Amino acid sequence: MKKANHYSHILKNLRSYLGLALVGVFTISCEKFVDINDDPNNPTEPTLNLLLPATQLSLVGHFSGSSATGGLNGGATTVSQHVASGNLNRWSQTGNTFSTPWAGFYTETIPDLETIISVGTEQEEWGYVAIAKLQKAYLYSIMVDVWGDIPYSQAGGGYPNPAFENGQKIYDSLFDLIDEGLSDIGKGFSVTSSADLFFQGSAEKWSRMGKSLKLKLLNQIRLVDAVRAETGIKALIADADGLIDDNRHDFTFQYGTTVSPNARHPWFVSWYNTGRGGYVSMPLIDRLKAQDDPRLRYYIFRMDERRGLANSTNGEGYYGRYPGDGTASPADLNTRAIVGIYPAGGLYDNGTIPSLTEQHVYLNNDGAVSGTTNNSFKVALFTNGDGNGAGILPLITNFMVKFIRAEAALTLNTGEDAKQLLKDGVEAHLTLVNAVSASNGGQTIPPANINGFVYRIGEQFDAADAAGKMELLMMQKWIALYGNGVEAYNDYRRTGLPELADLLAPLDEYPMRFYYSETELTSNETVIAIRDEFQRKQQFTPVFWDVND
16 A cells, blocks of 8 residues: 555644544544654654554544444454344355455554554653553454454564464464563553543553453463463452453543544444444344343334334334344334444433333333333434434453453362352443443433342352353353454354354354455465465364364
8 A cells, every 4th residue: 555644644633633522433544654844734753642542543443343334343243143234144254344444454553553662662652652562462462363364573564465474373472562561551651641542641541451451362362271371360360450340440442422523433323324234133132131131221222112023013113133134124224223322322212112021120111101212213313312422332341351250260260259250240331331321311220220130140150050150151241242242253252152043044154254355365475376265264264262163
């Protein structure tokens, strides 16, 4: 890709951005710093406090894409059955499916992170260097998780044909990179708060993020290196106050409400318009109803309380699709159920759910409006207190860390209380749902209901055998990961849990990896000769940490 005049373009965009209290994702150019004049509006040297937020916007933008089915997250959300849209709903992918995030990471995010690391090291700006290294480690870990073998050591360094490297070796390098980032924090951390969109320049929160990232990666490799995973995780949990252990520490991107530049959650942008974003997942809806889970009202918003599958008029509004449904869409853009207030900042559904019985204690009709939803789509969209798009993208959170530690306690003998960690994880997520709902004008789950729901999870854990305990844990994590399909995709491949629904009409086998960008395979001379075989193997070749049959 030809690149020029990169820095002045970033500066221009970020001037308009930095005045916003909450931000969204906009495209950052992938050009190099080649200005040769002394104009202060066109600096010849990168200013780290402008370049850092550009990397964060780029990372989030290409991770999440522009819709519920865009970016890495959209594809993973589909194959994890959190939504039921697009070709991946039938397990079909092409060389164009993920070409945009692939190109974005390699031509925008990674080169800019390398610039921060290089220039920041020269200037001894260790806070910026630390953040860039931790973001780099996070990004590459996700790329290995979804693509397997990828360019690494030669990426972002001017190599026209960077070699693809073994994912396991890259992971080994990432552990070292995390340690470097954590060490750099201790050298002196000074970062302009407005330059850091995640943590506003907090050294403590970045330290917790780095250690929690390390925890996540250690748990990810437990099937292929149990000794390293157990030893490393024990060391991390022994480090008092080292990990993310409160929702205030979450590594989460907060979207805003402005339309120009568009700062809103990409799910909101794609679903809350006349084109919609696809179909919601019936397996998700069915499980939340069956498990008496109050999050259903936050995850899904019904636009027509009488609609059912295939746009029938004898349902109760939960009109989505089952995985693998390849039938043509009827004229249903105004009757489909859509994503709700969590995590997209959409609408909270307080309408009556007719099928609920007295057995539903926590998902109930207390205070519900009969006949329609109070937040009627036609009445409230963009006009009442909620539905403004100020949702979140949860990347590494308190609830995730609690679930990871619970899994490690069950599988690696780390000595922690798996039951308590499971309960803590569920409570942390319910609290997060409440926070997002309240900030977007929606209702909240009463404290007594949170306590009761969490207590019941503990009872179910006590009543389960070893396999049942793991199934309960991974089901609760899958439910909580709504909004981050990549982690759900990783969990399913690693554990086979929770069991996914059979596809109605699959077009391929379950994708063990995502397809590479076709542009990469037709331009990178290291793989051109083998590109067809190289690409096809992605569908059925597990990543290195996945040794399940």
